[in-house]
Amino acid sequence: MLRLYFGLFIMLAVGLVASLEVVDRTFNALLDGTLKTYNRDAVRGPAYSLAEQLRPLDKPARAQQIQQLQPHYGLQLGLVEAGELALSDTEKTELANHTLVVRKNYTRFISRIDDSDQLLSIEMPPETQLNTLYMVAAYSMLGVLLGIVLFFWVRPHWRDLEKLRLAAQRFGDNNLSTRIELSKRSNIRDLAEHFNLMAARIEGLIANQRELTNAVSHELRTPIARLSFELDQLKQQPDPTQNRELIADMYADLGELEEMVSELLTYASLERGATVITRENIQASSWLDSVVGSVALEAEAAGVQLLIVECQVEHVRIEPRFMARAVINLLRNAIRYAERRVEVSLVRTGDHYEVRVNDDGPGVPVDGREKIFEPFARLDASRDRRTGGFGLGLALVRRVSHSHGGQVQVAESPWGGASFCMTWAHLD
Numbered sequence: 535m536l537r538l539y540f541g542l543f544i545m546l547a548v549g550l551v552a553s554l555e556v557v558d559r560t561f562n563a564l565l566d567g568t569l570k571t572y573n574r575d576a577v578r579g580p581a582y583s584l585a586e587q588l589r590p591l592d593k594p595a596r597a598q599q600i601q602q603l604q605p606h607y608g609l610q611l612g613l614v615e616a617g618e619l620a621l622s623d624t625e626k627t628e629l630a631n632h633t634l635v636v637r638k639n640y641t642r643f644i645s646r647i648d649d650s651d652q653l654l655s656i657e658m659p660p661e662t663q664l665n666t667l668y669m670v671a672a673y674s675m676l677g678v679l680l681g682i683v684l685f686f687w688v689r690p691h692w693r694d695l696e697k698l699r700l701a702a703q704r705f706g707d708n709n710l711s712t713r714i715e716l717s718k719r720s721n722i723r724d725l726a727e728h729f730n731l732m733a734a735r736i737e738g739l740i741a742n743q744r745e746l747t748n749a750v751s752h753e754l755r756t757p758i759a760r761l762s763f764e765l766d767q768l769k770q771q772p773d774p775t776q777n778r779e780l781i782a783d784m785y786a787d788l789g790e791l792e793e794m795v796s797e798l799l800t801y802a803s804l805e806r807g808a809t810v811i812t813r814e815n816i817q818a819s820s821w822l823d824s825v826v827g828s829v830a831l832e833a834e835a836a837g838v839q840l841l842i843v844e845c846q847v848e849h850v851r852i853e854p855r856f857m858a859r860a861v862i863n864l865l866r867n868a869i870r871y872a873e874r875r876v877e878v879s880l881v882r883t884g885d886h887y888e889v890r891v892n893d894d895g896p897g898v899p900v901d902g903r904e905k906i907f908e909p910f911a912r913l914d915a916s917r918d919r920r921t922g923g924f925g926l927g928l929a930l931v932r933r934v935s936h937s938h939g940g941q942v943q944v945a946e947s948p949w950g951g952a953s954f955c956m957t958w959a960h961l962d
Contacts, residue, residue, distance in 0.1 A: 539688050543681055550680075573640040574633070580609065581634055581645040581656055588647050588654065596652070610657040617651065619644065629653070694720050698729065710737040757787045813938075813961065816854055818847040822880050825858050829865045838872045840865070844879035850887055851961050852938065860934035863927035864891045864954050871895035872951065886940060886957045894949035903944045907932040931956060 588596045600611050625635045635644035641658040694716055704712040714726040764784050771777055822845055833840040868876040872893035879890050909929040935942045940958030947953035
């Protein structure tokens with residue numbers, strides 16, 4: 535605090551002195567004519583009266599008269615020859631017009647007496663000169679008062695900055711729940727709120743990273759264990775014809791691993807904001823046909839009828855790769871649980887686009903409709919390829935919709951199954 539306080543004090547003191555000097559010089563220059571007129575008018579009466587008294591007298595008598603009058607004037611009176619003053623052309627003109635000449639920062643005035651070269655000099659009494667002790671005492675008192683005012687101004691700022699420093703230190707020591715609470719009158723309240731937002735974001739990212747790491751390590755065990763078992767069986771298998779079935783299973787497990795890693799990388803990229811979403815104008819019906827076509831064989835193999843029932847949009851503005859991945863995940867989820875049919879539609883409602891996927895499967899329980907969008911969350915505890923999945927598909931759907939300014943929800947379809955609705959904002 536002392537370093538901040540003294541730094542501000544010195545800067546304020548130097549700035550105050552410099553400002554006073556600049557203001558004084560500036561206004562003296564700007565108001566020179568006004569001040570000169572004011573002071574000339576103030577002395578014009580005494581000058582006229584003195585000139586009238588001195589005009590009939592000769593020079594020696596004038597000097598004697600000045601000596602007699604001086605004790606009765608607070609002004610310094612004198613007689614001076616015009617040649618001694620080095621008058622400028624402007625001053626000569628002023629004297630010729632019987633106008634007082636003003637000199638010495640408005641403290642000396644020169645007046646004509648008659649047509650001779652002898653002029654009347656009137657000078658203000660000198661200002662009182664304070665001795666050094668009084669000057670030091672005055673400036674010391676000013677400095678102390680300035681320091682007291684500055685202390686009461688600096689103290690709340692320093693207190694709040696100290697809270698911010700300590701919070702940053704605790705946060706750096708891995709206390710990620712650290713937050714700052716400041717008064718509404720604090721001048722750094724906005725900074726504290728930004729710190730809290732940053733801390734909450736970092737805490738969320740680290741917690742999500744830990745969750746993903748733990749979940750991935752768990753999820754990888756199943757296909758790796760199957761591959762290990764299948765390799766052992768392959769070594770012990772005497773019949774070559776049965777090797778093909780084992781090899782096919784191994785390829786399926788490798789495909790499962792590859793798909794899991796791909797979804798994990800995509801989700802992590804969206805979650806930490808490393809991927810820039812660049813939207814493009816896409817022809818809606820062609821895009822939706824290609825997305826549905828990419829999972830048509832999976833639907834056929836599962837005995838599920840996959841239909842596009844509605845596409846009311848001519849063009850959509852999306853990031854095509856991620857949005858296609860999200861819709862494919864919705865379709866695969868529907869195909870996995872559907873009995874006979876899955877329907878998909880694309881419409882625009884107000885300022886949002888909406889993709890809806892309906893199936894006739896068992897549906898999603900009300901208490902699990904929010905949980906299924908969390909990473910590695912499953913309502914079905916099985917691990918087979920038919921219903922298990924990885925628990926990343928719907929989480930990826932939510933991240934894609936959020937990155938497009940939308941959301942995803944699940945409700946009950948007209949046939950009692952699940953109805954997934956993904957929306958995103960329309961941008962011109």
